[in-house]
Amino acid sequence: MNISKGVMKVDEWKGKSVLYKIACACMSDDCDCSVDFNFDNDFGDIEVDFYQNINWADYYNNNWFFTRWWARVKAALRVLWTGEMKLEGGFIIRGQGHIDSIIEAWQEGRDKMISWRKENDKMDIQ
Numbered sequence: 001m002n003i004s005k006g007v008m009k010v011d012e013w014k015g016k017s018v019l020y021k022i023a024c025a026c027m028s029d030d031c032d033c034s035v036d037f038n039f040d041n042d043f044g045d046i047e048v049d050f051y052q053n054i055n056w057a058d059y060y061n062n063n064w065f066f067t068r069w070w071a072r073v074k075a076a077l078r079v080l081w082t083g084e085m086k087l088e089g090g091f092i093i094r095g096q097g098h099i100d101s102i103i104e105a106w107q108e109g110r111d112k113m114i115s116w117r118k119e120n121d122k123m124d125i126q
């Protein structure tokens with residue numbers, strides 16, 4: 001497995017979790033994304049969590065300060081009255097090596113989840 005370009009394995013807790021960090025090609029830590037594969041020993045479920053700094057998406061067609069500010073006020077009121085909010089985040093992928101590394105991290109995470117599930121199933125049978 002050659003996970004290297006823009007992706008690193010942060011840590012692995014055998015049988016429980018493996019955590020990868022995907023760097024944004026813009027080099028800002030603010031848009032890096034962490035992907036955490038978790039295996040639930042009790043139910044055999046796999047959960048994938050994403051961690052990233054995300055923002056109010058108030059910048060579309062809002063170049064003027066007061067229109068952005070008003071959009072934020074409306075969004076805050078929407079959260080207060082409906083409990084709903086729309087946030088977004090993203091990161092830039094640059095080059096095939098970066099894409100390949102992300103795919104390899106997902107494949108490695110998948111393989112570990114399958115392996116740990118098989119180990120867990122064997123323990124249930126005994």
Ligand SMILES: [Zn+2]
Binds near residue numbers: 026092
């Ligand atoms: Zn970025």
